[in-house]
Amino acid sequence: MERLPSPHRPRVLAPITRVPGLDYDVLDELLGYALRRAQVRMFLAFHAATRGHDITPPRFTALVIVGANPGISQSTLGAVLGIARSGAMLLTDWMVGRGLVERRRRPRDGRAWGLHLTRRGAQALDKMKAAVLAEDRRRAASLSAAERRELLRLLEKLAG
Amino acid sequence: MERLPSPHRPRVLAPITRVPGLDYDVLDELLGYALRRAQVRMFLAFHAATRGHDITPPRFTALVIVGANPGISQSTLGAVLGIARSGAMLLTDWMVGRGLVERRRRPRDGRAWGLHLTRRGAQALDKMKAAVLAEDRRRAASLSAAERRELLRLLEKLAG
DNA sequence: TATTGTTATACTCTATAACTATA
DNA sequence: TATAGTTATAGAGTATAACAATA
DSSP states (O other), rough: OOOOOOOSSSOOOOOOOOOTTOOGGGGGGGGGHHHHHHHHHHHHHHHHHHSSOOOOOOOHHHHHHHHHHHHBOOOHHHHTTTHHHHHHHHHHHHHHHSEEEEEEEEOOSSSSSEEOHHHHHHHHHHHHHHHHHHHHHHHHTTHHHHHHHHHHHOOOOOOO | OOOOOOOSSSOOOOOOOOOTTTTGGGGOOHHHHHHHHHHHHHHHEEEEEETTTTOOOOHHHHHHHHSSTTTOHHHHHHHTTTOOOHHHHHHHHHHHHHHSSSEEESSSSOOOEEEEEHHHHHHHHHHHHHHHHHHHHHHTTSSOOOHHHHHHHHHHHHHH
């Protein structure tokens, strides 16, 4: 049962275009502001790549992490995403409700669930990964391959 | 009248630390994900620099833009921030309520307001700009000056 | 005691839509 | 007709707090 997008769902960030003739003052010297603008652009790439999948960056991240780390707990998933347990729970509910992930009881610890991709989840994720990666590269086409690698390196170094 | 921070206000993003021993799969190859992590780090810098000011990145951006472009309209301000008119209105209400900005009628166009910093707003903004810029640089101290410039250049190129 | 998952609740941000006044 | 501002309303995302089950 495909969920109809409500009038409020599309929620695509507008591209933050520079308004001509305006003075941006100190904003032009702030890494934080430059990061924000670049991130909005890459979010639009993400959105274009996943159109019609009802997916968001946190949801995609969660699926990738579950896929690469089968049996991970909801709490650890929340730690990866930097959100509270209650949020990780709602996110998991969404993945389970979509039939992409299943909760399995852990043999050693009756408190925690282990999360696993379903067959359908694995198939859907493979397609999404390819599409997102391709679009991420396409939107960064204004950079040379060397510049792209250098940007990734500097961002990693900055994020710590 | 200083507004008391409700239990919900602090709302500081957790630093997205990499969980050791976990496989991040394709996320490590995505510019979008690297940008997000770096941006969270720089947001924490912003938060540290503006502690106690009840300020957020959009509010700071708005104040800087009004300061550097006196007489700007709410709609244009919204365009800079990439938000709808209604949101620009609430943002302006906040600045006016804080005594940082005032709305002045325009002589030529009775529809639009012109936004201007108050004397108090100009003083507060000067302090904030200095603090935010210093902290932005401090958090990027893991980069050399040349790397910082190169990162800014690449981000500008990417954001378009 | 500490941790995992869960539920209930609250808040921020932003969107859409309809309206008023002015151009 | 078009634009600026305004108001009302709705939804997504995430937080805190309290609780039960398990460790």
